[in-house]
Amino acid sequence: MNAVPLSWYLILSAVLFSLGVAGFLVRRNIITVFMSIELMLNAVNLSFVTFSYQFKQADGHIFTFFVMVVAAAEAAVGLAIILALVRTRRTLEVDEVNLLKF
Amino acid sequence: MDAILFFVFAVIAVACAANLVVQTHPIAGALSLIGVMGSLAVLYLLLGGEFIAAVQVIVYAGAIMVLFVFVIMLLNAGAERPVGRSVVARYLGVPVLVIFLGLLSYVIQSMLPASEAVRFGGFDGGAPAEVGRLLFTRYLLPFEVTSVLILVAILGAVVLGRKEL
Structure with missing residues (x-):
């Protein structure tokens, strides 16, 4: 056995995405929750690159590039929001940020 | 391998x-x-x-x-x-x-x-040449729009990072 089938890359992508969802739901620290979102974005990127290989076109790489740009913008704004949150509420726990909770 | x-x-x-x-x-x-x-x-x-x-x-x-x-x-x-x-x-x-x-x-x-x-x-x-060619031909408009997105993200981060919110 010298090469792996294409579907294994997709299965790996699905496993990483599911672990990202699990981290998003399980963790209480807002920074770890944010990093779980980054993990999900990475898993989707792997799917894009895999399908790009399948169709022998570089379009998937372009979309991966755009996802990275959006992730960078999201990280900048999200971390600024976390800084503002800590400055006003003095906490990093997502459960304690419940001002809008009915 | x-x-x-x-x-x-x-x-x-x-x-x-x-x-x-x-x-x-x-x-x-x-x-x-x-x-x-x-x-x-x-x-x-x-x-x-x-x-x-x-x-x-x-x-x-x-x-x-x-x-x-x-x-x-x-x-x-x-x-x-x-x-x-x-x-x-x-x-x-x-x-x-x-x-x-x-x-x-x-x-x-x-x-x-x-x-x-x-x-x-x-x-x-x-390869970078192929990706760059696509980026500046077929995906030129989305590529330029991402620059606006980055600018908005910078402004948002600066506003959110100010001392008094």
Whole structure:
């Protein structure tokens, strides 16, 4: 056995995405929750690159590039929001940020 | 060789991702995420994405994760306090996740049409020249729009980072 089938890359992508969802739901620290979102974005990127290989076109790489740009913008704004949150509420726990909770 | 590289780095990626879910301290999670991103860069290389692999290491593992680690150190974030979870979630969470992943793998494996195996060098359209040509011809408008997105993100970060909000 010298090469792996294409579907294994997709299965790996699905496993990483599911672990990202699990981290998003399980963790209480807002920074770890944010990093779980980054993990999900990475898993989707792997799917894009895999399908790009399948169709022998570089379009998937372009979309991966755009996802990275959006992730960078999201990280900048999200971390600024976390800084503002800590400055006003003095906490990093997502459960304690419940001002809008009915 | 392809299979060995795939298995080694797939196992590293999954182990680091599981570590991100399990760890309670954010700095350990950040290091695990860097491990995931590095091993994904190797997988991109196996799939013929040289440019994307380089960008993955430079932008994702280099810039974005440094931002994360910087904020973790700035806020002096410690380990999160253990919270009492429901008994159902504690004992059923991991088995349900494993069953779900098994089902997902089966569905992907059975629904995907039979395709060729991935060989290193089977696709050479991921070089910087090819990606750059696409980026400045067919995807020129989205590429320019992302510059506006970055500008808006910079302004948002500056406004949110001010002393009085």
